[in-house]
Amino acid sequence: MKSEVTKPPGAETTPGGLSVVLLRSMYRTMLRIRIFEERVAELVTAGEIGTPCHLYIGQEAVATGVCAALEKEDYVWGGHRSHGHYLAKGGNLRTMLAEIYGKATGCSKGRGGSMHLFASDVGILGTVPLVAATIPLAVGAGLASKLRGDRRVSVAFFGDGATEEGVFHESVNMAALYRLPVIFVCENNFYASHMQLLERRAADNLSKAGDAHGITSSSLDGNDVEAAYRAATIAVERARGGRGPTLLECRTFRWRGHVGPSWDMDVGVKRKDELKDWLGKDPVARVRASLSDFGDTPEGFEVMDKEIRAEVEKAVEFARESEYPRASELLDHVFSPGAVIQ
Amino acid sequence: MKSEVTKPPGAETTPGGLSVVLLRSMYRTMLRIRIFEERVAELVTAGEIGTPCHLYIGQEAVATGVCAALEKEDYVWGGHRSHGHYLAKGGNLRTMLAEIYGKATGCSKGRGGSMHLFASDVGILGTVPLVAATIPLAVGAGLASKLRGDRRVSVAFFGDGATEEGVFHESVNMAALYRLPVIFVCENNFYASHMQLLERRAADNLSKAGDAHGITSSSLDGNDVEAAYRAATIAVERARGGRGPTLLECRTFRWRGHVGPSWDMDVGVKRKDELKDWLGKDPVARVRASLSDFGDTPEGFEVMDKEIRAEVEKAVEFARESEYPRASELLDHVFSPGAVIQ
Amino acid sequence: MTTRAITYAEAIREAHAQLLSTDPRVFIIGQGLWSPWYAGTSLKDIDKEFGRDRVIDSPVSENATTGAAIGAAIAGMRPIVFHPRMDFMLLAFDTIINQAANWSYIFGGQVSVPIVIRATINRGGQQGAQHSQAIQAFFMHVPGIKVVMPGTAYDAKGLLIAGIQDGNPVMYIDDRWLYEERGEVPEEIFTVAIGKAALRRKGSDVTIVATSYMAAKSIEAARILSEEHIDAELIDLRSIKPWDQEMVLSSVAKTGRLVIADAAWGTGGVAAEIAATVGSQVFDRLKAPIQRLCLPDAPAPTSAALEGAYYLKASQIVSAVQGLLVSK
Amino acid sequence: MTTRAITYAEAIREAHAQLLSTDPRVFIIGQGLWSPWYAGTSLKDIDKEFGRDRVIDSPVSENATTGAAIGAAIAGMRPIVFHPRMDFMLLAFDTIINQAANWSYIFGGQVSVPIVIRATINRGGQQGAQHSQAIQAFFMHVPGIKVVMPGTAYDAKGLLIAGIQDGNPVMYIDDRWLYEERGEVPEEIFTVAIGKAALRRKGSDVTIVATSYMAAKSIEAARILSEEHIDAELIDLRSIKPWDQEMVLSSVAKTGRLVIADAAWGTGGVAAEIAATVGSQVFDRLKAPIQRLCLPDAPAPTSAALEGAYYLKASQIVSAVQGLLVSK
Ligand SMILES: Cc1ncc(C[n+]2csc(CCOP(=O)(O)OP(=O)(O)O)c2C)c(N)n1
Ligand SMILES: Cc1ncc(C[n+]2csc(CCOP(=O)(O)OP(=O)(O)O)c2C)c(N)n1
Ligand SMILES: [Mg+2]
Ligand SMILES: [Mg+2]
Numbered sequence A, B: 001m002k003s004e005v006t007k008p009p010g011a012e013t014t015p016g017g018l019s020v021v022l023l024r025s026m027y028r029t030m031l032r033i034r035i036f037e038e039r040v041a042e043l044v045t046a047g048e049i050g051t052p053c054h055l056y057i058g059q060e061a062v063a064t065g066v067c068a069a070l071e072k073e074d075y076v077w078g079g080h081r082s083h084g085h086y087l088a089k090g091g092n093l094r095t096m097l098a099e100i101y102g103k104a105t106g107c108s109k110g111r112g113g114s115m116h117l118f119a120s121d122v123g124i125l126g127t128v129p130l131v132a133a134t135i136p137l138a139v140g141a142g143l144a145s146k147l148r149g150d151r152r153v154s155v156a157f158f159g160d161g162a163t164e165e166g167v168f169h170e171s172v173n174m175a176a177l178y179r180l181p182v183i184f185v186c187e188n189n190f191y192a193s194h195m196q197l198l199e200r201r202a203a204d205n206l207s208k209a210g211d212a213h214g215i216t217s218s219s220l221d222g223n224d225v226e227a228a229y230r231a232a233t234i235a236v237e238r239a240r241g242g243r244g245p246t247l248l249e250c251r252t253f254r255w256r257g258h259v260g261p262s263w264d265m266d267v268g269v270k271r272k273d274e275l276k277d278w279l280g281k282d283p284v285a286r287v288r289a290s291l292s293d294f295g296d297t298p299e300g301f302e303v304m305d306k307e308i309r310a311e312v313e314k315a316v317e318f319a320r321e322s323e324y325p326r327a328s329e330l331l332d333h334v335f336s337p338g339a340v341i342q
Numbered sequence C, D: 001m002t003t004r005a006i007t008y009a010e011a012i013r014e015a016h017a018q019l020l021s022t023d024p025r026v027f028i029i030g031q032g033l034w035s036p037w038y039a040g041t042s043l044k045d046i047d048k049e050f051g052r053d054r055v056i057d058s059p060v061s062e063n064a065t066t067g068a069a070i071g072a073a074i075a076g077m078r079p080i081v082f083h084p085r086m087d088f089m090l091l092a093f094d095t096i097i098n099q100a101a102n103w104s105y106i107f108g109g110q111v112s113v114p115i116v117i118r119a120t121i122n123r124g125g126q127q128g129a130q131h132s133q134a135i136q137a138f139f140m141h142v143p144g145i146k147v148v149m150p151g152t153a154y155d156a157k158g159l160l161i162a163g164i165q166d167g168n169p170v171m172y173i174d175d176r177w178l179y180e181e182r183g184e185v186p187e188e189i190f191t192v193a194i195g196k197a198a199l200r201r202k203g204s205d206v207t208i209v210a211t212s213y214m215a216a217k218s219i220e221a222a223r224i225l226s227e228e229h230i231d232a233e234l235i236d237l238r239s240i241k242p243w244d245q246e247m248v249l250s251s252v253a254k255t256g257r258l259v260i261a262d263a264a265w266g267t268g269g270v271a272a273e274i275a276a277t278v279g280s281q282v283f284d285r286l287k288a289p290i291q292r293l294c295l296p297d298a299p300a301p302t303s304a305a306l307e308g309a310y311y312l313k314a315s316q317i318v319s320a321v322q323g324l325l326v327s328k
Helices: A020-045 A060-068 A083-088 A093-100 A134-148 A166-177 A208-212 A225-240 A269-279 A283-293 A298-321 B020-045 B060-068 B083-088 B093-100 B134-148 B166-177 B208-212 B225-240 B269-279 B283-293 B298-321 C008-022 C046-050 C062-074 C086-106 C136-140 C153-166 C212-227 C245-255 C270-281 C304-310 C314-327 D008-022 D046-050 D062-074 D086-106 D136-140 D153-166 D212-227 D245-255 D270-281 D304-310 D314-327
Strands: A075-078 A117-119 A124-127 A154-159 A182-188 A216-221 A246-251 B075-078 B117-119 B124-127 B154-159 B182-188 B216-221 B246-251 C003-007 C026-030 C055-057 C078-083 C116-121 C146-148 C170-175 C182-186 C198-201 C206-210 C232-236 C239-241 C258-265 C291-295 D003-007 D026-030 D055-057 D078-083 D116-121 D146-148 D170-175 D182-186 D198-201 D206-210 D232-236 D239-241 D258-265 D291-295
Touching: A020 A060, A020 A083, A020 A093, A020 A225, A020 A283, A020 A298, A060 A083, A060 A154, A060 A182, A060 A225, A060 A246, A060 A283, A075 A083, A075 A134, A083 A093, A083 A117, A083 A124, A093 A117, A093 A298, A124 A134, A124 D062, A134 A154, A134 A166, A134 A182, A134 D062, A134 D086, A166 A182, A166 A208, A166 B166, A166 D062, A182 A225, A208 A216, A208 A246, A208 B208, A216 A225, A225 A246, A225 A283, B020 B060, B020 B083, B020 B093, B020 B225, B020 B283, B020 B298, B060 B083, B060 B154, B060 B182, B060 B225, B060 B246, B060 B283, B075 B083, B075 B134, B083 B093, B083 B117, B083 B124, B093 B117, B093 B298, B124 B134, B124 C062, B134 B154, B134 B166, B134 B182, B134 C062, B134 C086, B166 B182, B166 B208, B166 C062, B182 B225, B208 B216, B208 B246, B216 B225, B225 B246, B225 B283, C003 C008, C003 C153, C008 C026, C008 C046, C008 C078, C008 C153, C008 C182, C026 C062, C046 C055, C062 C078, C062 C086, C078 C086, C078 C153, C086 C116, C086 C136, C086 D086, C116 C153, C136 C146, C136 C170, C136 C239, C136 C258, C136 C270, C146 C153, C153 C170, C153 C182, C170 C212, C198 C212, C206 C212, C206 C245, C206 C314, C212 C232, C212 C258, C212 C314, C232 C245, C245 C270, C258 C270, C258 C314, C270 C291, C270 D270, C270 D291, C291 C314, C291 D270, D003 D008, D003 D153, D008 D026, D008 D046, D008 D078, D008 D153, D008 D182, D026 D062, D046 D055, D062 D078, D062 D086, D078 D086, D078 D153, D086 D116, D086 D136, D116 D153, D136 D146, D136 D170, D136 D239, D136 D258, D136 D270, D146 D153, D153 D170, D153 D182, D170 D212, D198 D212, D206 D212, D206 D245, D206 D314, D212 D232, D212 D258, D212 D314, D232 D245, D245 D258, D245 D270, D258 D270, D258 D314, D270 D291, D291 D314
Parallel strands: A075 A124, A075 A154, A154 A182, A182 A246, A216 A246, B075 B124, B075 B154, B154 B182, B182 B246, B216 B246, C026 C055, C026 C078, C078 C116, C116 C170, C146 C170, C206 C232, C206 C258, C258 C291, D026 D055, D026 D078, D078 D116, D116 D170, D146 D170, D206 D232, D206 D258, D258 D291
Antiparallel strands: A117 A124, B117 B124, C003 C182, C146 C239, C198 C232, D003 D182, D146 D239, D198 D232
């Protein structure tokens, strides 16, 4: 209905001006994250995966929209809940799963598990579970970019909880002061573990931190992939143009417990009510609905779904079959003088 | 001219509504700080004092105005530049000077010097030179006050530089969240050591940190003792009323170098120009002028001046004559289990 | 005193509850205090029992949270600040080391900081390098702070209460791997003296000095050794700073042999200090080189396959002792 | 190589300048870099020479500044992050210890963190407890980070350059009390191997192992001792982690006696690790208990009267050695 028959396929745009081709590709990314993580959840429940997994389900639009605005050379940094960031930036699904299994073929050679992901070939310079730890590192990568003049943008993904670490403020200040090409993406899912936002701060006003440090900030619907993409695109332009950092507060929600597959592990009644609301705002379903409006068919979605599931199953097989690191290699990699990234 | 002859002495008020008696007492405090520190400057130059002294000259109105709004039981915390805070809160001048001399009679028994001052009898729970270090401690004392319900207010004095330490933000957030009776007094003297404010942050907007954390904040002329007193009075009322913390940015200037008596040790041409401006805004002279308007005479000022100078000279004698701590006592006080403050 | 068998975690909880009940100056602050699982069962429902005013689950701000507890202690309270994972405490090192540990000294002993800083070693489970550390050695190095590491339910309770009563900054390090260990614990409030070790087994062939979790492992090791007719004397250090030099030195003077087991990095660790002190203090009585049994000098890996190789087992204590006895 | 006598501070400056000149990936960030006095003469006008883009005086934010340097290193730069006082670095322990030191390991060696973290020991002058610390022991304990402590102008230059070329996190600890010491230093870029100690004097009666400032003091002590016909072998450790076990062990195997001098707290310090290692590795050759000469277990006082008693003097090394020789 909404698409005109005369337009060549792919030339359509959403009311927000986004090409449908891009939207479809973002949908695929989101779905891939969703399916991957649902499978991980099953494997954790089955006891096949032992490393702590913090699932990103419900937040897929943020990683996807932001990373769609980036180039392969741009840097991203994450935290404990970074499967989504890793996939959205182009990290290898198979080696991430092998990593989660603790295998030597993993993206961190079995030393990192779910909480320590790395893929420098696509600019993922590290995700680690110390809350807020990668925020200053992202600033440093932005500084490197500025010093080299290579126009790379550096993105820090972090949660609302991370803004309570003082280093967040220190980092934003430094990025502001030196006008670094950094994007601070705060995924405000209203919880840090069991603690609701207003149990941790006086006001629901995270983006004000931007004003305090004199940088542009905005608050957006983190379940709207178009919104995330648009905001990130503007931030990327600003960064590449030497006009400094941006703080994006992306309001969203995680569906599962803080860690692991459970739906209610750390859930009080309050969170249950909120969750019901947010389940209705499923970011994946939302894009799917848009694409349907543009004529994408249930059959088409089915095919995509199947492809991704097949890919994930292959990854499970790969992970299962891979070898564990050897005990004799326990002390390897404490230092790696040769492994300098260019 | 401005005072009416019929009024009993002391009933006069300033245009801002402050009692002249209080203004006169604040003048005395400011002058005492000024004279004390000028003498310290001489003694440093003479080589008689060896511990690093960060002089407060030029900023006297802040400590004086704020502390005038406090009760004896209220807490204050300071940093490396805290002679003024100590005197304004009622600390003993003689024992501070002895401390600066490194004598056993010092307010910290010769273990602290200029940068570690203590006088729990008047609520001075500690000043230390690690930038921003006492900010969270002040929050903790506010928490203690809230838990006990004893309505004490806890004041953290710190510089503009201290706001760059992440713990400043963490502390303001906590005080805001728990609505603690804390006043954050940021003395923005536009320098942290040799670094001008805008070499350290993108914008001259320190009080915005209050908005970011959802607390009341204001920016005021830190060379106007009345303004400081008024703002502190409101903040104290808010704190005692259980309505939470306040951030006060007091804009002022230090006349001397970052450390020591020098006028230009770390001064670029830029600071020299600024200094000229600020010398014209001498907070002590300003109050003196007001008091003159109320009929205080040069002779009266002269008397006060002499009294203070005599007090300081006595303190110098006391400090000189006091004993040094003994080498045999070197390991004393690493622990002091009995010395719990009530 | 009436005792009954409870777990290490229950003993920790009981100590907190009794302190909160009997001393209005006591409060707890830190991350996870309102969570059913952060502190394991060691603080179960303590917020419900004592109210959220005195049991404060903090923002994710280790530095300010710890600093606030220190400030409250200076202002006369007796806080327990909780770090559910020792690794996170690195963010609070300034306020612990530069402030709390120095406060008494810099003000000439006019003020003390009566605080317990509780840090939990929470390792294993494929959590990796940033969620596994046991960094007691840092605090052993710093003057002005005491360090205790309970290895039994009894000590878990008694040392926590002693920590609060001590009146100085006390680092209290508990270990999640011990939470389900049971032991007889008095029902009443009682203290275990800080600085006193516990002789867990008398023996004549060799002294084993162990900290916390390794003390538990050493009991297992001593049993195996006794089957081989090796008679080990076993000392559970309990306090790391000050540590019980008297008991350790007199034991080694008797046995002439020492194995030190500490489940932390070896280089520059707690075991090094003990070895150095013993080596010089009972020099003439040593029959064999002192052995240290510690973690390898590497971060904790995640892969279960590597974790198995990384962490210490009782069998390694057995081998270390055997090695010592063979060498002489 | 052409050498000439320059000071320790000048040597540091020269190393920085040559690194900045020859490697575009090198930059410096930290507090005081645009100040004429923060770094003493060790970085004099370096901002003027290389520009403020590559010589960045930072906000008062140790944690983010250090983290930014680490992030830049991960992204391929070769930063030197400067802490004008070691004490302030406690605020950056998370990013140094949890991040930089682990980064290579947790990602299976696919990435290194080629950074020099320069920390200056700046004590004395009645500055007191928070402005005097020498906390090298902390870093000795942590896997994944190397630690060097130059004691001469030559090493000050060579170790800084080695640190940058190493490709791993290197903690470079210099000492303000050495800034005016002169020594012959090559004009060219050169390196001093990390992990190799320097034999400063051959001797047969006793081995003195010293770090940095104490190595300088030990030269004085050895001279006094030689007048008393005591022939001390003197090893300047230079690297704390890894440290030159080979040289130290073979020296002690020869002399049978060891004094370790480290101007930091003794308990759990660098000297403890050396004593523990030597005590067990050359057990049979030791003729006397190993002596550690360290600061007392107390914070630094301010009063000049107490400072005099607190800090170590060459005469104490002399006495320690004499004590050792008398005891046997
Ligand atoms: C420095 C530090 N403190 C505490 C923790 C424990 N912790 C792990 S995740 C988490 C909550 C983080 O919340 P947020 O940043 O909002 O991320 P989310 O889990 O919601 O994605 C906490 C407190 C940690 N990992 N690191
Ligand atoms: C944690 C820490 N970092 C750095 C320093 C060095 N330092 C001492 S005073 C100072 C400047 C502080 O500036 P500000 O807070 O504005 O106070 P002011 O000196 O202007 O009163 C600095 C950086 C320190 N003492 N502590
Ligand atoms: Mg969150
Ligand atoms: Mg200032």
